[in-house]
Amino acid sequence: GAVVSQHPSRVICKSGTSVKIECRSLDFQATTMFWYRQFPKKSLMLMATSNEGSKATYEQGVEKDKFLINHASLTLSTLTVTSAHPEDSSFYICSARVADTQYFGPGTRLTVL
Amino acid sequence: AQSVAQPEDQVNVAEGNPLTVKCTYSVSGNPYLFWYVQYPNRGLQFLLKYITGDNLVKGSYGFEAEFNKSQTSFHLKKPSALVSDSALYFCAVRARNAGNNRKLIWGLGTSLAVNP
Numbered sequence: 001g002a003v004v005s006q007h008p009s010r011v012i013c014k015s016g017t018s019v020k021i022e023c024r025s026l027d028f029q030a031t032t033m034f035w036y037r038q039f040p041k042k043s044l045m046l047m048a049t050s051n052e053g054s055k056a057t058y059e060q061g062v063e064k065d066k067f068l069i070n071h072a073s074l075t076l077s078t079l080t081v082t083s084a085h086p087e088d089s090s091f092y093i094c095s096a097r098v099a100d101t102q103y104f105g106p107g108t109r110l111t112v113l
Numbered sequence: 114a115q116s117v118a119q120p121e122d123q124v125n126v127a128e129g130n131p132l133t134v135k136c137t138y139s140v141s142g143n144p145y146l147f148w149y150v151q152y153p154n155r156g157l158q159f160l161l162k163y164i165t166g167d168n169l170v171k172g173s174y175g176f177e178a179e180f181n182k183s184q185t186s187f188h189l190k191k192p193s194a195l196v197s198d199s200a201l202y203f204c205a206v207r208a209r210n211a212g213n214n215r216k217l218i219w220g221l222g223t224s225l226a227v228n229p
Contacts, residue, residue: 101147
């Protein structure tokens with residue numbers, strides 16, 4: 001099956017700093033990747049759709065200047081949380097689509113102190 | 114509007130017993146339907162999908178799901194539950210003719226607990 005990796009798996013940072021999360025498709029090329037946020041025991045919230053070579057499409061209510069997404073190649077998308085605050089602490093999960101199916105990375109636990 | 118309902122927040126079942134995790138949907142036209150499983154502090158793993166063809170779909174780890182168009186349901190089932198099946202299960206749907214709007218619509222998840 002399609003394998004998606006994320007790095008780092010866990011990050012702790014101070015308030016006001018920026019954090020970059022990488023999402024890679026390991027054995028396939030992904031023109032479209034998705035970034036989700038998940039709160040404890042809650043469903044997934046789609047933040048944005050990342051398209052290779054073009055600007056990401058953000059969901060309503062998601063600040064594009066705070067959550068910067070770059071999809072510079074067919075195997076890599078990055079999410080940068082800028083000027084992180086404690087309320088940004090969450091589990092961030094990326095996903096890449098192969099044909100009609102989305103495959104997910106293992107997630108990144110962000111804790112902002 | 115498209116929507117997915119997982120009516121049970123939690124399902125408890127004894128090991129060895131059959132399990133069912135329910136999912137109903139509302140979408141225009143014919144749907145693409147998916148089930149994913151999430152173990153603690155992990156991403157989602159794809160279990161199975163219905164695209165077309167046989168209404169009974171078999172997936173990973175012995176799971177299966179049946180597409181019922183008249184009831185707009187896609188319940189996940191397994192004949193004999195294992196303790197290791199304990200996890201969070203998500204149902205998702207996408208309209209077949211979504212065009213550029215190919216986002217998945219997610220249910221809120223059902224926590225499955227299989228008791229020894």
